[in-house]
Amino acid sequence: MAKELWxxxxxxxxxxxxxxxDCFFGxxxxxxxxxxxxxxxxMPQHGxxxxxxxxxxxxxxxxxxxxxxxxxxxxxxxSPGISLKxxxxxxxTASELPCVIVNCMRGGPGLGTIQPGQSDYYQATRGGGxxxxxTICLAPCNIQEAVDLMQEAFDIADTxxxxxxxxxxxxxxxxxxxxxxxxxxxRELPAKDWATTGKHGRDHTNFxxxxxxxxxECDAHNAHLLEKCALMAEKExxxxxxxxxxxxxxxxxxxxxxxxxxxxxxxxxxxxxxxGLFRPITLWPFPEKELHTLAGQDSVKAVLDVEMSAGGQxxxxxxxxxxxxxxxSYYGRAGGVIPTVEEIVxxxxxxxxxxx
Amino acid sequence: MAIVYQKxxxxxxxxxxxxxxxxxxxxxxxxxxVLEEMGLLDEAIGVCPVGCSVFAFRYFNCDMQQAAHGRAxxxxxxxxxxxxxxxxxxxQGDGDLASIGAAEIVHAAMRGEKFTTIFINNAIYGMTGGQxxxxxxxxxxxxxxxxxxxxxxxxxxxxxxxxxxTMDGCVYAERVCVTDIANLNKAKKAIRKAFEKxxxxxxxxxxxxxxTCPTNWGMSPLKxxxxxxxxxxxxxxxxxxxxx
Numbered sequence: 055m056a057k058e059l060w061x062x063x064x065x066x067x068x069x070x071x072x073x074x075x076d077c078f079f080g081x082x083x084x085x086x087x088x089x090x091x092x093x094x095x096x097m098p099q100h101g102x103x104x105x106x107x108x109x110x111x112x113x114x115x116x117x118x119x120x121x122x123x124x125x126x127x128x129x130x131x132x133s134p135g136i137s138l139k140x141x142x143x144x145x146x147t148a149s150e151l152p153c154v155i156v157n158c159m160r161g162g163p164g165l166g167t168i169q170p171g172q173s174d175y176y177q178a179t180r181g182g183g184x185x186x187x188x189t190i191c192l193a194p195c196n197i198q199e200a201v202d203l204m205q206e207a208f209d210i211a212d213t214x215x216x217x218x219x220x221x222x223x224x225x226x227x228x229x230x231x232x233x234x235x236x237x238x239x240x241r242e243l244p245a246k247d248w249a250t251t252g253k254h255g256r257d258h259t260n261f262x263x264x265x266x267x268x269x270x271e272c273d274a275h276n277a278h279l280l281e282k283c284a285l286m287a288e289k290e291x292x293x294x295x296x297x298x299x300x301x302x303x304x305x306x307x308x309x310x311x312x313x314x315x316x317x318x319x320x321x322x323x324x325x326x327x328x329x330g331l332f333r334p335i336t337l338w339p340f341p342e343k344e345l346h347t348l349a350g351q352d353s354v355k356a357v358l359d360v361e362m363s364a365g366g367q368x369x370x371x372x373x374x375x376x377x378x379x380x381x382x383s384y385y386g387r388a389g390g391v392i393p394t395v396e397e398i399v400x401x402x403x404x405x406x407x408x409x410x
Numbered sequence: 411m412a413i414v415y416q417k418x419x420x421x422x423x424x425x426x427x428x429x430x431x432x433x434x435x436x437x438x439x440x441x442x443x444v445l446e447e448m449g450l451l452d453e454a455i456g457v458c459p460v461g462c463s464v465f466a467f468r469y470f471n472c473d474m475q476q477a478a479h480g481r482a483x484x485x486x487x488x489x490x491x492x493x494x495x496x497x498x499x500x501x502q503g504d505g506d507l508a509s510i511g512a513a514e515i516v517h518a519a520m521r522g523e524k525f526t527t528i529f530i531n532n533a534i535y536g537m538t539g540g541q542x543x544x545x546x547x548x549x550x551x552x553x554x555x556x557x558x559x560x561x562x563x564x565x566x567x568x569x570x571x572x573x574x575x576t577m578d579g580c581v582y583a584e585r586v587c588v589t590d591i592a593n594l595n596k597a598k599k600a601i602r603k604a605f606e607k608x609x610x611x612x613x614x615x616x617x618x619x620x621x622t623c624p625t626n627w628g629m630s631p632l633k634x635x636x637x638x639x640x641x642x643x644x645x646x647x648x649x650x651x652x653x654x
Contacts, residue, residue, distance in 0.1 A: 077488070077491065077492050079488065103491045103492055105491055105521075107484065107517075108513055108514070108516075109513060111481065111484070111513075111514075112481070112484040112487075112513065112514055112517065113484075115477065115478060115481035115485050115488070115514070116484050116487050116488035116491075118475070118478075118481075118485050118488060119457070119475060119484065119485035119486060119487065119488025120488035120489065120492045122475045122485075122488075122489070123473075123475075123489045123492060125488075127488065142478065142481070145478050250455050250473035250474065250475055250489075251455070251473065252452060252453040252454060252455055252493070252496050253452045253453075253472060253473060254452055254453070255452065259467070259470070259471060259472060259474065260473045261467040261468075261473065261474045261475065261476070262467075262474075262476060263475075263476040264476065265464055265465075
């Protein structure tokens with residue numbers, strides 16, 4: 055199929071329609087506003103629902119209502135708006151409701167900046183709201199991958215009855231690049247016989263709830279959610295290793311920094327430094343075993359984590375995976391500043407030198 | 411033997427957890443009877459709040475969702491927009507609706523969302539133990555205004571029906587109470603009219619039910635009924651606030 059030039063946010067929105075999204079509930083915030091803008095026009099044209107909510111809080115609760123009544127529901131926002139959605143995401147996960155949440159990250163904390171950031175890794179991978187839970191977190195590094203992952207995002211959500219977050223940075227949302235619309239294999243999905251669709255002759259009522267007054271019942275519910283997490287961790291891990299076979303320095307990065315790191319690999323290798331890239335595509339579940347194995351490889355002398363975050367957030371998971379086998383160092387910029395190829399090259403050389 | 415009265419098919423057999431004298435049980439019954447009489451039980455999707463009626467999903471014999479505190483109108487929007495031909499309702503208390511959920515109810519009314527909200531106004535937070543609500547009357551004691559609510563500290567109580575009636579999308583708002591049979595019958599008619607207007611696709615419909623909370627008011631059920639009539643009704647006048 056011929057390639058088409060698309061803006062990231064609009065491509066994601068179009069991909070959601072193609073993935074069978076029934077309804078979208080959103081609220082404006084830079085740098086993701088093109089998602090609701092695109093869907094406000096195109097969802098009704100496909101006979102689908104678009105509502106501009108009064109707040110991010112309302113939008114995620116509209117998602118709750120629609121998802122609980124059996125619909126493929128989606129919302130999108132950017133960092134401060136995603137913070138507002140956390141209550142709803144906790145309820146959605148507790149009530150086992152599938153949905154897709156796109157987070158087009160900007161720099162923080164607070165109002166931060168409207169420029170790209172990756173400072174919400176903890177929030178995206180540790181639950182984010184109250185309680186013990188996880189949401190699957192998919193982190194595309196370019197528009198093609200973002201588009202390809204949308205069908206999977208909805209399917210994964212439906213498979214596990216769990217929210218899925220598509221976590222990208224503002225750069226992926228705002229840039230334009232050529233993509234092609236590929237046919238993504240659809241999964242076989244369980245029937246939504248739990249949904250509150252109206253009884254329609256059913257001999258019992260369906261209800262959606264996350265409140266348990268009896269401690270043992272709430273404990274059992276938590277155990278059930280934990281079992282589901284174990285299953286997702288077993289089945290859904292995705293990652294990519296580039297030029298790692300002989301790598302002496304492994305750069306770990308996701309999203310935009312991973313793309314920049316790819317160029318840094320070429321520069322480093324041209325200078326005789328054997329550099330590789332390890333890129334988690336699922337941030338949760340994190341590709342822990344894969345990175346552990348790679349770090350244990352004889353050729354690897356050091357690991358350098360690169361993020362658009364002040365002190366690094368994914369680096370915690372990197373260290374837990376590497377488990378002290380090799381030294382792990384960090385290079386990052388925050389507040390909307392994007393690391394350059396030269397900075398990554400220098401940081402890689404420094405990390406290698408310190409390891410030696 | 412002729413059956414002269416029986417429990418509505420709109421209610422399950424679950425035992426209610428409400429305190430003696432609380433009006434929730436009566437209002438549940440009225441909503442259930444209206445849904446049954448209109449033949450809507452098989453189609454209806456309800457949303458219960460955070461508050462004393464958080465477990466309403468156990469009592470209504472229709473599909474139900476339990477929403478986060480105050481968010482029921484947003485949840486109902488998500489349901490109704492994707493199920494436009496089915497009856498959808500929220501059942502919310504005054505802490506839930508008038509305080510933390512003020513934005514959600516106002517904007518649902520503004521958009522003219524075609525669902526029905528049953529609003530239980532008992533002038534206090536029930537489940538959390540009797541704190542001041544936006545609807546607590548001036549001088550009324552609560553655990554967070556132990557000497558009585560003052561205007562200086564908390565402003566005047568909010569009249570939600572009047573507020574929502576200013577929205578063009580709100581086609582029906584009526585305030586009722588269930589302290590006696592005559593008022594109970596009026597309340598049922600109001601609830602029925604709200605659902606009828608919803609099913610006719612007219613817009614957002616709202617029924618405010620003044621209710622007692624004997625436990626947190628510190629009164630017997632009978633005294634609470636009288637207190638409602640003497641104190642709440644003068645500030646929250648009964649009747650149709652808006653009908654389009």
